[in-house]
Amino acid sequence: MALEGYELRRLSEVLEETPPVKAQKQIEEKFPAAWGIWCRWQWMVTLTGMLDDIVVVVHGPLGCEASGRVFHGIHFEEHFGLPFLHIPTSNMGNKQVILGGEDELQETLRRADREYHPPLIIVHSNCCAGLNMDDIPQAIDAVKDEVKAKIVFIPSEGFSCTWTGDVAELNVPLYTQIMDPPKKVDPKAVNIIGLYKDMFSGPGMPERKRWDPVYPTNAHELARTVEGIGLKMHRALFGGDYEYFRTAPEAAVNAIDCTCWGYPLAKEMQKRFGTPYMKHGKPIGVETTIRWINELAEFMGVRDEAARFINREYDVIKETWEKARQMAKGKVALIDGVRMVQAAATRPLAQARFAMELGMTPYIFEMHPLAVKAKEETMRYFISDGVDPLILFGPYAEQKPLSAIQMAELINVDPHDVVYMHNDVFAYARADAWDAANVPIVDNIGQPFRRTKCRPRDVGFRGTEGMARDVIAAVMAAERKDDPRRRPTLYGRLRGSKSFDFELQG
Amino acid sequence: MIETVKAQDKIVDKFQPCMEMGAVMAASMVDGTVVVNHGPSGCSISNTHFRSNNVPDGTNVPIFHTAVQQADLIYGGTPKMRDRVREVANRYKGRADAIWLLSACATSMVQDDLVGVARQVEGETGVPIIPLDTPGFQGGYRLGAQMVYRALIDRFADKSRKPQKGKINIIGHHMMGSRNMIDDTYEIVRLLEAADVQVNVHLTFNTRISDLERFCEAEANYVLTPEVLPDFEAVTAELGMENWGTDVVLPYGLANTEEWYLKIAERFGDVEKAKKQLKTDMNxxxxxxxxxxxxxxxxxxxxxxxxxxxxxxxxxxxxxxxxxxxxxxxxxxxxxxxxxxxxxxxxxxxxxxxxxxxxxxxxxxxxxxxxxxxxxxxxxxxxxxxxxxxxxxxxxxxxxxxxxxxxxxxxxxxxxxxxxxxxxxxxxxxxxxxxxxxxxxxxGGWIARSYIKRDTPYDEIVQAGFRGCNPTL
The missing domain is CATH 3.40.50.1980 (Nitrogenase molybdenum iron protein domain)
Known part of the structure; x- marks a missing residue:
C-alpha cells in the first residue's frame, strides 16, 4: 500500500505529536528501526573546520579522522573553500581506552603547539574519550602554561547526538568560549550568523582572507544587503580566523542566515555579551526579504535607507519575479526535506514560504519528525511567520527515501502540476513518470546548490531572483510533457526500468 | 639518493581508516551478504560511503545499523542489537548467504554481546551470522579486512580440498592503494589468466560465499599488500598455504608491470605466455x-x-x-x-x-x-x-x-x-x-588580459548593485 503508516499533518501538529529528542524510549516506539545519520563528532569537526589558522586536536583513535576527511573534508573544502584542516590526534589505542589517555592528549597538545604554532587549538573528543571519561578539561588545564595557543574543548562524542537530533543546540553555544567580551560595540556593525559550510569572503574579512568566489554564498548576499542599507558588515559566522571570531561581540546586532545554526549562537551571545539578535532568517522570496531587511533596519534606525534599497532591488528582479508567479501560481510545491538525510529543517520551510509567495501550495516530505522536534525554535519561528504547511508524518524507518509519485498520489495532484524542489543529489526520478521532461524539477537547490557569479544560493533579492529563474526554467523544461519525443533525462532513464523512447512509448 | 625523514614525533595526522571500516569494505565485497553495524550512526554513514568503493561494476551490499544512543551505552545495547539483527535476518532469510555483525568503538567498549546475539539469531533463523569485534581503537583498516578473510576461511572453506598447481587466491584488493581498484583487479586477473595462472578465490572482490569452498585448492595466496595480516596469516599457516607476493611491486607503469608479471608468471604460470601478452598489449x-x-x-x-x-x-x-x-x-x-x-x-x-x-x-x-x-x-x-x-x-x-x-x-x-x-x-x-x-x-594571464571581463571584485559588484558585473546576465 502506498505510503502505509504516513499521513499529512500540519507542521504545528507534528511538533506537538513528536516526543522530545531525548525521550529515547518513546522515539523508538514511534519511529522503529534505526534513525539518525552522521554524528556529533562529524558535525562539530566540520563546523570547527570553518575557522582558519587553527588546529583541531582529536582525542580518540585515528579512524574518525578518515571518516571526516572522506566526505566532509573533500566536499566542504573543495566546493566551499574551507581551508585544509590539520587534525593531529592522540591516536588512542587499547591502552588508552582501558587506562585513560589524558597523558597522550597532553603530549599531543604540547606537540601541536610547538610544531604548528596555532593561535587556537580546538579539542574534540570522540566516542572512546567520552566513554572512558577522560578528564579533558583537567588535561587541558594541566598544559595551559606550557602552551602558547588558546585551547578550547568542544565535546563531540559520536554517540551523544545525530544529525537528526539537537547537535547544533548542544554544541554551537560552546563556541562562544572563543569570543571575548566587547571592549566597545560599533553601533553600525552587524554580524551575519548561522553559516554552516558556506564560506564567506567579503567585507569585514581581513584582506588576505578575501577572494572573489565563483559561487557567492547567502552570506555574501546578506552582507551586500547590510551594506546596501547603510550598515557595516562586521562578522559572518562561522568563519574567519581566531581574531575575527574572537571580536564578533563588538557588533551591535546579530542578523540570522540559517535559523537552525544561527539561533543557538545568537542566544548564547545575547546571554554572555548582551548582543541582541533578529528573529527573521533564511529570507527566500520578495516579501520575506523585505521583512528580514525591515526588522534589521528598524532596530538599527535606518528605515529610509532600507526603503530605498528595497525599491531599487525589487525593480531589478521584478520582471523575473512576476513571470515566476505567473507560471507557478496554482501549482503544488513538493519540497523534499533532503531525500537521503531527512534532517533539513530551515531550508525546506524557507522554500515553503517562498512557494507560498509565488502562489503555490507547499507540501513537505522526507523531513524527519525528529528533525522538526529538535529544531523547535526554528519551527515556531516559521509558524509565527504564517508558514504551517502540510508535511508527511510517519515512521521514516531506516530513513529510506520515499516515492515522489506516491506522494503526488496522496496529495491527489497531477505530477505536471507539481514543482519539485529536492535538496540533495538524489532527486527522485523514474522515466517517464517522474522526470525533468514532464515534472518541473528545481535543481540548483540541491548539493551543488549555487549559481555561478553574482547570485547566491537562495536568499535576499538576488537569491530570490535566482530561485525564481530556476522555477521558470523547470516549468518550461517540463512543458514537453505532451511531446511524444520529450526525451527524459539520462538520470531518469537510469532509475526507471525503461531506458529508450521505444520502450517508454510502447 | 634517498633521505628518509621520520614522522613528526607524537603527531599523528594521516588518512588511516579504522578497523571497522576495513571490515565493512572487505565484507561488503562479498556478494549476497548483508552488513549490520552495531554502533553510532556516524560510523554507519562513513562505512556506507566507504562501501561505495565496491559499487562500480561490483557489488552493492546493504548496510544496516543500530544507531546506538547514549542510553544504549549506559544500559547496554545488546537488546537493541538483538532486535535489529533478528529483524534483518528475518527480512533476508532465504536471500542472504550471511550477515556480518560488526561492532564500533563505543559498543565494543561497553562489551555488548555480539557473539551471543549472533548465535541466538542464527539459531532462530538459520541465516549464518558472523560477529566480528572491530573497534577503531584496536587499529587500522588492514586489521578489519583480514578479520573478514579469516572468518570466511574458518567458516566456509572446505579444508579437505587439495592444492592444484597454477591456481592462486588473490588477497587484499582494498589495500592496494589505488582509487581505481576495481578495473585494476580486472586487469590483473586478465593478465594472470593470459599467463596460465588461474585465479581461484578473491578475498574479497565480487566474492560469493560459495566460492570459499574451493579456497584450499590454491597453491598459494597472492597478497596484494605487504601489511601484516595476523589472523589471516595464522590460518593460512595452519592450512600450510604459502602467502606470496607481499614484496612484489604493484603493476603500475610499464617497468613495474614487466617486473611484476614475469615474477608471478615464473612462480605460478608460463613466462613465455606472459612475455607474449606484454608484447601484444604494448603493440x-x-x-x-x-x-x-x-x-x-x-x-x-x-x-x-x-x-x-x-x-x-x-x-x-x-x-x-x-x-x-x-x-x-x-x-x-x-x-x-x-x-x-x-x-x-x-x-x-x-x-x-x-x-x-x-x-x-x-x-x-x-x-x-x-x-x-x-x-x-x-x-x-x-x-x-x-x-x-x-x-x-x-x-x-x-x-x-x-x-x-x-x-x-x-x-x-x-x-x-x-x-x-x-x-x-x-x-x-x-x-x-x-x-x-x-x-x-x-x-593568470588569460584572466588578467581577457578582452571580455567577467570577474569583478566584490566591492565593485557591491557598488554596482550587483548588476553589470557580468555582461552575459
Missing amino acids: RVRRRIANDYNASWVMHDVAGKRVGVLGYSTFAAAMARYLFFDLNARPAVVGLWAETDRAMEVAKKQLEEIAPYVDMKVLDDPSYYQYGRMLVEENVDFAIGQKNDRTLVEGLKIPHLGLGGFYYFNHFTFIPWPYAGVLGTLHLLTEMARVTDEVKSEK
Whole structure:
C-alpha cells in the first residue's frame, strides 16, 4: 500500500505529536528501526573546520579522522573553500581506552603547539574519550602554561547526538568560549550568523582572507544587503580566523542566515555579551526579504535607507519575479526535506514560504519528525511567520527515501502540476513518470546548490531572483510533457526500468 | 639518493581508516551478504560511503545499523542489537548467504554481546551470522579486512580440498592503494589468466560465499599488500598455504608491470605466455600513442618535473618508480603511509632501485603538515596523492592529481579502464595530461588580459548593485 503508516499533518501538529529528542524510549516506539545519520563528532569537526589558522586536536583513535576527511573534508573544502584542516590526534589505542589517555592528549597538545604554532587549538573528543571519561578539561588545564595557543574543548562524542537530533543546540553555544567580551560595540556593525559550510569572503574579512568566489554564498548576499542599507558588515559566522571570531561581540546586532545554526549562537551571545539578535532568517522570496531587511533596519534606525534599497532591488528582479508567479501560481510545491538525510529543517520551510509567495501550495516530505522536534525554535519561528504547511508524518524507518509519485498520489495532484524542489543529489526520478521532461524539477537547490557569479544560493533579492529563474526554467523544461519525443533525462532513464523512447512509448 | 625523514614525533595526522571500516569494505565485497553495524550512526554513514568503493561494476551490499544512543551505552545495547539483527535476518532469510555483525568503538567498549546475539539469531533463523569485534581503537583498516578473510576461511572453506598447481587466491584488493581498484583487479586477473595462472578465490572482490569452498585448492595466496595480516596469516599457516607476493611491486607503469608479471608468471604460470601478452598489449599501446603528437607532448611535459607522492606504502612506491622509470620525472618527495613496519620496509626497498639515480626525500608516515611543508621546501611541480590532500596541496598553489585512496568522492571516471598493466599506462598518461595541463597553463594571464571581463571584485559588484558585473546576465 502506498505510503502505509504516513499521513499529512500540519507542521504545528507534528511538533506537538513528536516526543522530545531525548525521550529515547518513546522515539523508538514511534519511529522503529534505526534513525539518525552522521554524528556529533562529524558535525562539530566540520563546523570547527570553518575557522582558519587553527588546529583541531582529536582525542580518540585515528579512524574518525578518515571518516571526516572522506566526505566532509573533500566536499566542504573543495566546493566551499574551507581551508585544509590539520587534525593531529592522540591516536588512542587499547591502552588508552582501558587506562585513560589524558597523558597522550597532553603530549599531543604540547606537540601541536610547538610544531604548528596555532593561535587556537580546538579539542574534540570522540566516542572512546567520552566513554572512558577522560578528564579533558583537567588535561587541558594541566598544559595551559606550557602552551602558547588558546585551547578550547568542544565535546563531540559520536554517540551523544545525530544529525537528526539537537547537535547544533548542544554544541554551537560552546563556541562562544572563543569570543571575548566587547571592549566597545560599533553601533553600525552587524554580524551575519548561522553559516554552516558556506564560506564567506567579503567585507569585514581581513584582506588576505578575501577572494572573489565563483559561487557567492547567502552570506555574501546578506552582507551586500547590510551594506546596501547603510550598515557595516562586521562578522559572518562561522568563519574567519581566531581574531575575527574572537571580536564578533563588538557588533551591535546579530542578523540570522540559517535559523537552525544561527539561533543557538545568537542566544548564547545575547546571554554572555548582551548582543541582541533578529528573529527573521533564511529570507527566500520578495516579501520575506523585505521583512528580514525591515526588522534589521528598524532596530538599527535606518528605515529610509532600507526603503530605498528595497525599491531599487525589487525593480531589478521584478520582471523575473512576476513571470515566476505567473507560471507557478496554482501549482503544488513538493519540497523534499533532503531525500537521503531527512534532517533539513530551515531550508525546506524557507522554500515553503517562498512557494507560498509565488502562489503555490507547499507540501513537505522526507523531513524527519525528529528533525522538526529538535529544531523547535526554528519551527515556531516559521509558524509565527504564517508558514504551517502540510508535511508527511510517519515512521521514516531506516530513513529510506520515499516515492515522489506516491506522494503526488496522496496529495491527489497531477505530477505536471507539481514543482519539485529536492535538496540533495538524489532527486527522485523514474522515466517517464517522474522526470525533468514532464515534472518541473528545481535543481540548483540541491548539493551543488549555487549559481555561478553574482547570485547566491537562495536568499535576499538576488537569491530570490535566482530561485525564481530556476522555477521558470523547470516549468518550461517540463512543458514537453505532451511531446511524444520529450526525451527524459539520462538520470531518469537510469532509475526507471525503461531506458529508450521505444520502450517508454510502447 | 634517498633521505628518509621520520614522522613528526607524537603527531599523528594521516588518512588511516579504522578497523571497522576495513571490515565493512572487505565484507561488503562479498556478494549476497548483508552488513549490520552495531554502533553510532556516524560510523554507519562513513562505512556506507566507504562501501561505495565496491559499487562500480561490483557489488552493492546493504548496510544496516543500530544507531546506538547514549542510553544504549549506559544500559547496554545488546537488546537493541538483538532486535535489529533478528529483524534483518528475518527480512533476508532465504536471500542472504550471511550477515556480518560488526561492532564500533563505543559498543565494543561497553562489551555488548555480539557473539551471543549472533548465535541466538542464527539459531532462530538459520541465516549464518558472523560477529566480528572491530573497534577503531584496536587499529587500522588492514586489521578489519583480514578479520573478514579469516572468518570466511574458518567458516566456509572446505579444508579437505587439495592444492592444484597454477591456481592462486588473490588477497587484499582494498589495500592496494589505488582509487581505481576495481578495473585494476580486472586487469590483473586478465593478465594472470593470459599467463596460465588461474585465479581461484578473491578475498574479497565480487566474492560469493560459495566460492570459499574451493579456497584450499590454491597453491598459494597472492597478497596484494605487504601489511601484516595476523589472523589471516595464522590460518593460512595452519592450512600450510604459502602467502606470496607481499614484496612484489604493484603493476603500475610499464617497468613495474614487466617486473611484476614475469615474477608471478615464473612462480605460478608460463613466462613465455606472459612475455607474449606484454608484447601484444604494448603493440596496442604503440598503435594508440606511438605516433600521437599529443602523447609525445604529455610525456615531455612530465619528464624532468619534480613530483610529490603521498599514499599507501607500496602504491606510493610504485608511483614513484613509474614516474622515474617510465616518464623520467623526479619523485622528489615520497610520503609513505603504512600500518605496520613490514609494509614500510617493503615500500622503501622497492624505492631503493631508483635511489642511486634520483634525489628523493622519503617521509616515514608523515603528517599532512609535514608533507605539505616538504612539498614547499622541495619546490615540486605537482603532487600525486588522493582527493583528501588536494586542498592541502592546491592551497600551496601546487597542482594535484588524485590517483590513490578509495573510489568514493575521489574518482569521477566512469570509463572502465585500469591504471594497472601495460594497457593501464594509457589511463595513467591521460591522468598525467590532466595534471600537466594545470602545471603549464598560465591562467593568470588569460584572466588578467581577457578582452571580455567577467570577474569583478566584490566591492565593485557591491557598488554596482550587483548588476553589470557580468555582461552575459
